[in-house]
Amino acid sequence: xxxxxxxxxxxxxxxxxxxxxxxxxxxxxxxxxxxxxxxxxxxxxxxxxxxxxxxxxxxxxxxxxxxxxxxxxxxxxxxxxxxxxxxxxxxxxxxxxxxxxxxxxxxxxxxxxxxxxxxxxxxxxxxxxxxxxxxxxxxxxxxxxxxxxxxxxxxxxxxxxxxxxxxxx
Numbered sequence: 001x002x003x004x005x006x007x008x009x010x011x012x013x014x015x016x017x018x019x020x021x022x023x024x025x026x027x028x029x030x031x032x033x034x035x036x037x038x039x040x041x042x043x044x045x046x047x048x049x050x051x052x053x054x055x056x057x058x059x060x061x062x063x064x065x066x067x068x069x070x071x072x073x074x075x076x077x078x079x080x081x082x083x084x085x086x087x088x089x090x091x092x093x094x095x096x097x098x099x100x101x102x103x104x105x106x107x108x109x110x111x112x113x114x115x116x117x118x119x120x121x122x123x124x125x126x127x128x129x130x131x132x133x134x135x136x137x138x139x140x141x142x143x144x145x146x147x148x149x150x151x152x153x154x155x156x157x158x159x160x161x162x163x164x165x166x167x168x169x
Contacts, residue, residue, distance in 0.1 A: 022127060065127055096116055
């Protein structure tokens with residue numbers, strides 16, 4: 001039985017897709033229409049809220065690319081994980097999620113509970129300003145989010161896109 005080789009990103013893109021492509025993705029955040037969220041309570045006015053969400057998404061895209069992390073790994077980062085030097089940004093203690101190893105004794109697959117080593121990001125890369133400006137504004141989690149089942153107007157609910165409550169009987 002022969003095993004099929006998994007395609008890598010370089011097989012699909014022919015290598016690094018380039019800064020223009022990534023900067024175009026960042027620019028497209030400016031064109032995105034953000035709708036009000038029933039979960040996020042904010043004092044920001046509509047235009048301020050739009051700007052906030054655009055900056056957050058740009059920073060998320062930049063951080064994903066610059067760290068090479070998965071979404072679940074990047075959203076667990078805290079501002080204390082970033083060390084801003086003159087020429088480098090160092091990211092420490094980034095979690096490794098959905099990474100597995102095989103137990104030699106039992107043959108079972110076991111999740112790795114590890115963190116990555118230090119990631120060094122050159123400050124002169126074009127995505128860094130989007131990432132850095134956002135991170136410097138955050139107190140704890142770099143990409144905070146409301147917890148699942150957050151109380152909204154005294155009721156705990158989960159809503160779908162149409163605003164229908166999944167918790168109703």
